[in-house]
Amino acid sequence: MRIDDYTLLLKLDEIGTIRGTAKAILISQPAVTQRLKYIEEYFGEKIFIRTPKRLMLTSSGEMIVNHAKSVIEHEVSIKNKLAQSSEEVQGTLSIACSSLISQRFLPAILAEYTRKFPKVAIDLVTGISEDIKRDHKNYHVCIIRGEKLKESTCIRLFDDPLFIFDTEEFPQTSIKERPIISFKSDDSMHELVDHWLYHHQDQIKPVKTIRVDQIETCKQFMKQGLGMAVLPKSVSDSLMDTYAHIPLTLDGVNVTRDTWICYQEGVRELSQVDQFIEALQTEKFL
Known part of the structure; x- marks a missing residue:
């Protein structure tokens, strides 16, 4: 089993349809169906029941999806610890960004950032701010528009x-x-x-x-x-x-419309995250 397979299971459980999941992760529906079939054969259990409205987890599927969450959490944790232990800026930087900001400003910012820190892997998701707010704990940094995130550290980038x-x-x-x-x-x-x-x-x-x-x-x-x-x-x-x-x-x-950068307490201990936040704060947006 690959990390991508566990990620797929979580996305199927979150979205609830093969079609919606395929659209979200930018692969074809047959490819999603084939990967799910492989995962079910690997565990020897049926994970989802297909109903007219959405995919429903079986009892075995609930255990497997919980296992997938645990695997991914451990994967992220070890990557973060490895990044912290290295003097060189590296590791994965996960960003969720408002579509407007990702189109207008983010390409130039990321281009400069990756030139400066070539060993950092960028994991980027774009969309409307409401969707980002709902899943904000899945990312190191969220760049959102409108109201700032509750229970997060938020810095206003520009009005x-x-x-x-x-x-x-x-x-x-x-x-x-x-x-x-x-x-x-x-x-x-x-x-x-x-x-x-x-x-x-x-x-x-x-x-x-x-x-x-x-x-x-x-x-x-x-x-x-x-x-x-x-x-x-x-x-x-x-x-x-x-x-x-x-x-x-x-x-x-x-x-x-206020634009904010928001993150969870402690995430700036990761050098790749801290450097990205610093880059955003020094950017002249308007």
Whole structure:
């Protein structure tokens, strides 16, 4: 049995479907099915029962999955101890990062980091902040947007002001009635926008909402004149000279999305983690 096999079992148990697991770990459904078949043959026990809604653990499967958790925890523990015992910065650095930050800033940061510390293996997961928060204990470092993590050490990296863009001007003396385009994000982002719109009903009235999956799709829809879009400065500064826009403010204060780096107590004893956090803190984001 390989560590990857144990990781697969935990992911199958977490997600509950072959299809969803295959999508999450970026391999085909037949490949997942074949690996599960091998694992069940290895232990000589059926691990999951397939129901119409999700995979259900058998009694043997519960014992095997608990064993998988233990194996992975011991693997991570020994790697951390080996990294601590070495003067050279090495080991694995596990990061969960907001999709926006991973697209806009993280590539350059990691490129510089890996040039400086080539023996560090990067384990990276990206997604929306709500999903990262749910599984934050699985990672050394989480870079999230919105509210900071509870029961973690959190450092604010930067505040990201929000603007509303359109191909049409924002009138000074009449109500602007236009569709509004929103992208998939966590609830805190949508709450910020809804709260601002509520307090500006005399200026802006969305006539319908167009929902898209990614922020880049949202930008392209706005550029084609399909409606207004609320975008953070970090991904919209190139639009400001071309498209009509106004800042989101309440009582004269900019509405912003905070970006945080969060980690568990004691994790900075790992040199590869400490060096990465230092790199983030010295980065000029905006």
